[in-house]
Amino acid sequence: xxxxxxxxxxxxxILALPFLVALFVNNDYAVEREITINKARPxxxxxxxxxxxxxxxNKWVRMDxxxxxxxxxxxxxxxxxxxxxxEEAGKGEQEIRNLIEGERIDLELRFIKPFESTxxxxxxxxxxxxxxxxxxxxxxxxxxxPMNFMNLFMDSMLGKDLETSLSDLKNIxxxxxxxxx
Numbered sequence: 001x002x003x004x005x006x007x008x009x010x011x012x013x014i015l016a017l018p019f020l021v022a023l024f025v026n027n028d029y030a031v032e033r034e035i036t037i038n039k040a041r042p043x044x045x046x047x048x049x050x051x052x053x054x055x056x057x058n059k060w061v062r063m064d065x066x067x068x069x070x071x072x073x074x075x076x077x078x079x080x081x082x083x084x085x086x087e088e089a090g091k092g093e094q095e096i097r098n099l100i101e102g103e104r105i106d107l108e109l110r111f112i113k114p115f116e117s118t119x120x121x122x123x124x125x126x127x128x129x130x131x132x133x134x135x136x137x138x139x140x141x142x143x144x145x146p147m148n149f150m151n152l153f154m155d156s157m158l159g160k161d162l163e164t165s166l167s168d169l170k171n172i173x174x175x176x177x178x179x180x181x
Contacts, residue, residue, distance in 0.1 A: 022149035029154040032138030033162040037170045041127040044135060044173060045102050048123050050075045051082040051094065057168040059161045064088035090114050094121070109139070117141060135169065137162050 037044055047053055052075050054061050061067070067086025073079045076096075083093040091113040097120075098106035107121040119141030126134040139158060143151050 018149045019146050021152075022146040025148045025151050027142050027144065027148045027151070028140070029143065029151045029158075030138065030140035031155050031158045031162065032136055033159055033166055034134055034136040035163075035166040035170050036128060037133050037135055037173050038131060039133060039173045040131050041125050041133045042102060044133040045125045046076075047173060048125070048135065048169070049096075049099065049105050051080060051096065051107075054082075057165055057172055059165045059168070060089050062168075085113075109141075115147075117143075135166060137166055 052071070056062075061084070064084075064086035067084050067089050070083040072081040072083075075082075076099075078096050078099050081093050081095045085091040090111060092109065092111040094107045094109045096105060097108045098104070103125060105123045107123075109119045109121055111117040111119070119139055121137070121139040124136040124138075126136070128134055139162070
C-alpha cells in the first residue's frame with residue numbers, strides 16, 4: 001500500500017506541476033520574426049496588405065485547404081474581415097484594424113474554436129534598398145491562467161510557423177508569383 005500511495009503522489013505532482021509553473025509565467029506573449037525579400041517595398045506591401053493573398057503563404061491557412069472562408073469589406077483596406085472555419089485551423093477571423101500605406105498593417109485576430117482568444121498581429125515592411133525589403137511579422141496576446149503555461153513554448157511554436165510563412169512569402173514574391181486576389 002505504501003508503494004501505491006507514493007506512486008499516486010508522484011502522479012499527482014506531475015499533473016499539478018504545469019498549474020504550479022503557470023503561477024509564475026507571464027500572461028502576455030509576443031513573437032516576431034523577419035525576413036529579407038529581394039523585391040521593392042511597394043511590390044511587397046501591395047501583396048501582403050491583401051489578406052486573401054495569405055492563402056498562398058500563411059502556414060495556418062495552407063494547413064487546412066478545405067476550410068470555409070468568408071470576407072467582409074474591401075481587401076487591403078481598414079475594416080476588411082477575413083473569416084475562416086476549418087477542421088485543422090479552427091474557427092476565427094482577422095480584421096485589418098489599421099493600415100499605413102506602404103509601411104504597416106495591424107490586425108486583430110479573434111479566435112473562436114478550438115478556444116476563444118483575441119490577439120493582435122502586425123506586418124511591417126521596411127525598405128533596405130530600392131529592390132530589397134525587410135518584412136516583420138509579429139503577434140502578441142494574453143493567455144489566462146492556466147493556459148499561460150503555454151506561453152513558455154509560444155516563441156518556439158508560433159515563431160516557427162511565422163518563419164515558414166515568411167519563407168513561403170519570400171519564395172512567391174521573388175519568383176514573381178504575384179497574383180493579388
